[in-house]
Amino acid sequence: MSTTLNPGERPTGYLPEGADINRNIAARRLRGKIWQALFFSSLVIGLLALGTLLYTIIDDSFGYIAVQTKIDPEELSDRPLAELSKEELIEILRANISAGLFRRFDRDEPFSERSKESVLQLIEERVIGREVVASFKLTESLLERERIEATVRERFPRARLEFHSWLNRDFLTRPMSSVPILAGVGNAILGSLWVIAITMILAVPIGILGGVYLEEYASDTWYYRLIETNINNLAGVPSIIYGILGLAVFVRALEPLTSGAAFGVTDSNGRTILSAGLTMALLVLPLMIINAREAIRAVPQSIRQASYGLGATKWQTVWHHVLPNALPGILTGTILSMSRAMGETAPLIVVGASTFVVFFPDSVFDKFTVIPIQIYNWTSQPGSQFRNIAAAAIIVLLVTLLLLNATAILLRNRFKRSY
Amino acid sequence: MEQEARVSIERSAVIPAGTINLRGRRRFGERIIETIVFICGAISIFTTTAIVIVLFQEAWLFFGSPEVDLTEFFSTTTWQPETGRFGIWPLMMSTLITSIIALLVAVPLGLGAAIYLSEYASPTARGYLKPILEVLAGVPTVVYGYFALTFVTPVILQGLLGKENVEIYNMLSAGLTMGIMILPLVASMSEDALSAVPRSLREGSYGLGATRLETSVRVVVPAALSGILAAVIVAMSRAVGETMIVALAAGAGPRFTFNPLQAAETMTGHIARISGGDISYASIQYTSIFAIALVLFFMTLLLNLLSGWVVRRFREVYE
Amino acid sequence: MTVAELSAVDMAQANGRYAVELHNTHIYYGSFRAVKDVSLQIERQRITAFIGPSGCGKSTVLRAINRMNDLIPGSRLEGRILFHGKNIYDPDVDPVEVRRRIGMVFQKPNPFPKSIYDNIMFGPRINGWRGTKAQADELVERALRGAAIWDEVKDKLHQPGTALSGGQQQRLCIARALAVQPEVILMDEPCSALDPISTLKIEELMLELRRNYTIIIVTHNMQQASRVSDYTAFFLMDADRAGQLVEYGPTEQIFTSPNDKRTEDYISGRFG
Numbered sequence A: 001m002s003t004t005l006n007p008g009e010r011p012t013g014y015l016p017e018g019a020d021i022n023r024n025i026a027a028r029r030l031r032g033k034i035w036q037a038l039f040f041s042s043l044v045i046g047l048l049a050l051g052t053l054l055y056t057i058i059d060d061s062f063g064y065i066a067v068q069t070k071i072d073p074e075e076l077s078d079r080p081l082a083e084l085s086k087e088e089l090i091e092i093l094r095a096n097i098s099a100g101l102f103r104r105f106d107r108d109e110p111f112s113e114r115s116k117e118s119v120l121q122l123i124e125e126r127v128i129g130r131e132v133v134a135s136f137k138l139t140e141s142l143l144e145r146e147r148i149e150a151t152v153r154e155r156f157p158r159a160r161l162e163f164h165s166w167l168n169r170d171f172l173t174r175p176m177s178s179v180p181i182l183a184g185v186g187n188a189i190l191g192s193l194w195v196i197a198i199t200m201i202l203a204v205p206i207g208i209l210g211g212v213y214l215e216e217y218a219s220d221t222w223y224y225r226l227i228e229t230n231i232n233n234l235a236g237v238p239s240i241i242y243g244i245l246g247l248a249v250f251v252r253a254l255e256p257l258t259s260g261a262a263f264g265v266t267d268s269n270g271r272t273i274l275s276a277g278l279t280m281a282l283l284v285l286p287l288m289i290i291n292a293r294e295a296i297r298a299v300p301q302s303i304r305q306a307s308y309g310l311g312a313t314k315w316q317t318v319w320h321h322v323l324p325n326a327l328p329g330i331l332t333g334t335i336l337s338m339s340r341a342m343g344e345t346a347p348l349i350v351v352g353a354s355t356f357v358v359f360f361p362d363s364v365f366d367k368f369t370v371i372p373i374q375i376y377n378w379t380s381q382p383g384s385q386f387r388n389i390a391a392a393a394i395i396v397l398l399v400t401l402l403l404l405n406a407t408a409i410l411l412r413n414r415f416k417r418s419y
Numbered sequence B: 001m002e003q004e005a006r007v008s009i010e011r012s013a014v015i016p017a018g019t020i021n022l023r024g025r026r027r028f029g030e031r032i033i034e035t036i037v038f039i040c041g042a043i044s045i046f047t048t049t050a051i052v053i054v055l056f057q058e059a060w061l062f063f064g065s066p067e068v069d070l071t072e073f074f075s076t077t078t079w080q081p082e083t084g085r086f087g088i089w090p091l092m093m094s095t096l097i098t099s100i101i102a103l104l105v106a107v108p109l110g111l112g113a114a115i116y117l118s119e120y121a122s123p124t125a126r127g128y129l130k131p132i133l134e135v136l137a138g139v140p141t142v143v144y145g146y147f148a149l150t151f152v153t154p155v156i157l158q159g160l161l162g163k164e165n166v167e168i169y170n171m172l173s174a175g176l177t178m179g180i181m182i183l184p185l186v187a188s189m190s191e192d193a194l195s196a197v198p199r200s201l202r203e204g205s206y207g208l209g210a211t212r213l214e215t216s217v218r219v220v221v222p223a224a225l226s227g228i229l230a231a232v233i234v235a236m237s238r239a240v241g242e243t244m245i246v247a248l249a250a251g252a253g254p255r256f257t258f259n260p261l262q263a264a265e266t267m268t269g270h271i272a273r274i275s276g277g278d279i280s281y282a283s284i285q286y287t288s289i290f291a292i293a294l295v296l297f298f299m300t301l302l303l304n305l306l307s308g309w310v311v312r313r314f315r316e317v318y319e
Numbered sequence C: 001m002t003v004a005e006l007s008a009v010d011m012a013q014a015n016g017r018y019a020v021e022l023h024n025t026h027i028y029y030g031s032f033r034a035v036k037d038v039s040l041q042i043e044r045q046r047i048t049a050f051i052g053p054s055g056c057g058k059s060t061v062l063r064a065i066n067r068m069n070d071l072i073p074g075s076r077l078e079g080r081i082l083f084h085g086k087n088i089y090d091p092d093v094d095p096v097e098v099r100r101r102i103g104m105v106f107q108k109p110n111p112f113p114k115s116i117y118d119n120i121m122f123g124p125r126i127n128g129w130r131g132t133k134a135q136a137d138e139l140v141e142r143a144l145r146g147a148a149i150w151d152e153v154k155d156k157l158h159q160p161g162t163a164l165s166g167g168q169q170q171r172l173c174i175a176r177a178l179a180v181q182p183e184v185i186l187m188d189e190p191c192s193a194l195d196p197i198s199t200l201k202i203e204e205l206m207l208e209l210r211r212n213y214t215i216i217i218v219t220h221n222m223q224q225a226s227r228v229s230d231y232t233a234f235f236l237m238d239a240d241r242a243g244q245l246v247e248y249g250p251t252e253q254i255f256t257s258p259n260d261k262r263t264e265d266y267i268s269g270r271f272g
């Protein structure tokens, strides 16, 4: 047969033979090595970026600060201020500020009603006047101590140099302040919790039932396909659009409800925790549905058939068999949605997170701020100390998210079933 | 449940004549539940409808106001609400430039990382690295914004190009950081697509004398192309819609410029800044952000539909 | 000396009797020994069939012959496999070259998701083929004719190879293997996923290819082995589940008067 290829002849072009083969293979091996190195470096660059990000954050969160005070706290009392009673503290305050200012504070909020902490804070702000005049990054604090000392001695002779962790207990519990060293994320943490609670209360049941509809109840009709396509597309809508939606619907159109005016709350507009939570719920809902759906789909058909075989109705099957088996997956999805809601910033800016709230929220009709909003505000402020507290707030946020994610992974592994 | 099962067994033991009714017996409770479940599924339709209505309604007011002209909106290059000039191009251009820079970073690096993970890395290494990528993808974007402003611009860009050449706010920094932010997404989605390519194709390629590189690049990547393309489009849509990085790092004022080292506000950045300030609901600035959002919504919708279409149209079905 | 240099010499003589020789080969997957002490010599331009019950290591031995097992993490080989007198497991031998000279066709057809044309040209292109467009067309045609599928696909060379029927896909894969001009073609149950007519076509094709190629085929189909092969090797698992070569010889003899009782039992269908 002349049609078969004869390995001996070379009728159609030239394939390397003999020594050419070795050269050919050597060249290809070299090319392979080079590209492998390139692929590997892409991965390394990605990880390096993460490393640098973490480094920058930590570098900004700890380090030397140069502190200057108007009065040494030890001159005010021979005992530590924190141990004094409220009355003693009020006396110290009265003795050290002008009478007018004292009266003004009393008018703002009578001293009799103020807490000890609030008086202490006034003393710190007004009397001691602890002022950070310079802050340094962690790396330079560790490596260039002499230079820092020299600089501070020269520029701020009265200042004392101390090592400061911007992330500390006070930072976690204090409300916002315009003075970086006195500022904290206490009310932002509480705000985040409020918003997330509303978000999850709405998104979790609706999301699970939505997943149940798509997997268990829907038949292949046009509206099923519409809903499905729609959910997938919603998951890709930029978050700021949800903010716009929330602004128009919850903040403006439903203002009587979301401001609490309908429930007798005054002095508030629609830019409340409730509006934020509702907006976030809409935002995480597609994610919630998609995850719940995946989890439900992973439940083997045989379990449903066994249930139907015993005469159970559809809902009984779903409630007693499908959902319990899908629970780990649904929980994982819930946690992922939660971390998404935790980190979202843009929609809340649009819905109207307040840039400056000093009080702690105690109802859904309060103005709000959340941790990411604080990070945004502080990052956009001029002045290096705002970067320091922004970094500390980022650590708070990232650690929370990491814990959430770790829980999700743990759940996934713990309940992983092999059918 | 168990109760029911037991009852039915008892019943089957002695069947009184005429008690079995096989006609469909729809329970009332089931009907209610079915309706509730359907409503939960359909709420997404409400969201979409609400988005569309809200955007169109306010944008309609915007285009209806005397200062605004639809052709001018899409054709002129000045956005100055104070002087009543509304040309979307400065915002659009900045969005495009930052997004393209982001893709130039994220696509090659993300794909490279994905190829390494799926074709070269050992299963153990992959087991560690993939979750790290996923965690990276979950870092809130405001954190990346902080990174752009405190590290990428001052240390990298101003360090390399000189302080006088790089503005504090600039599109390059925002774009690069956005690229880093999307990289894990591209890597993770592409890795999924690559590992879905069946082993048999790789074996076929090796059996013909292909090296690992040749197998990866000429067989596996083309076979996973639909998934990879979808990843790229999703990444594009992410970049276009991303807000926090550009709001913090790209600049706070519309400017029509092609120079990535200069500051220029993007569509999302503008929406965030305007709505974050105290604006009156009656002002034209308020309605203008809805017009911008409408354009943004359609841009991302188009990209998302495109990615879905690419996946369906070009998918190779492997059993 | 590398295989390349050897083969050039060898090709000139073209009278070496054996294409591939296995000497005391043991193959491991991790700590599990899948194949124990196999020695056999495969004659040039003949069809050799590997038969035996499932799991006895036929595929493992076959894949060892072109170092496909290298791709499985943890797999390891002891002993020697000679190709043109050179041990292909020597450290200086590149598996890429081995695989170019010893092609492989798999159990399930695995055309690349590319056009038929590109499927055929894939092997030559990566292996440094040089030639004109006309020569490429010629090469594609010859490979497809060689695999007896030319007439069925000549009008749709630029359509995807995955759009063909199972039997056509398998012949496309054979054509793809032919295009790099190997000397030996390994086939691992190439017909198990095919219908009887496609199977018949591939069997005819194998007999055709025997003129120029050495073929080793794994099959579970006794008729197929007796119909097409010149030599037959019978494998069986021993007590610790390691595959062993029980008997090897001309097909006629194995099927009519086997030396080993176990071979006879297997062939007559008494087990396996």
Ligand SMILES: Nc1ncnc2c1ncn2[C@@H]1O[C@H](COP(=O)(O)OP(=O)(O)OP(=O)(O)O)[C@@H](O)[C@H]1O
Pocket (backbone or CB within 6 Å): C029, C032, C034, C052, C053, C054, C055, C056, C057, C058, C059, C060, C061, C072, C241, C243
């Ligand atoms: N990748 C692998 N990893 C570990 N063990 C393997 C692997 N592949 C095969 N084995 C084991 O090696 C032994 C031989 O397998 P092999 O596939 O060679 O058998 P076979 O004779 O081809 O069987 P069949 O006729 O079913 O294809 C079996 O016990 C199998 O479980």
Ligand SMILES: [Mg+2]
Pocket (backbone or CB within 6 Å): C058, C059, C060, C188, C218
């Ligand atoms: Mg086998």
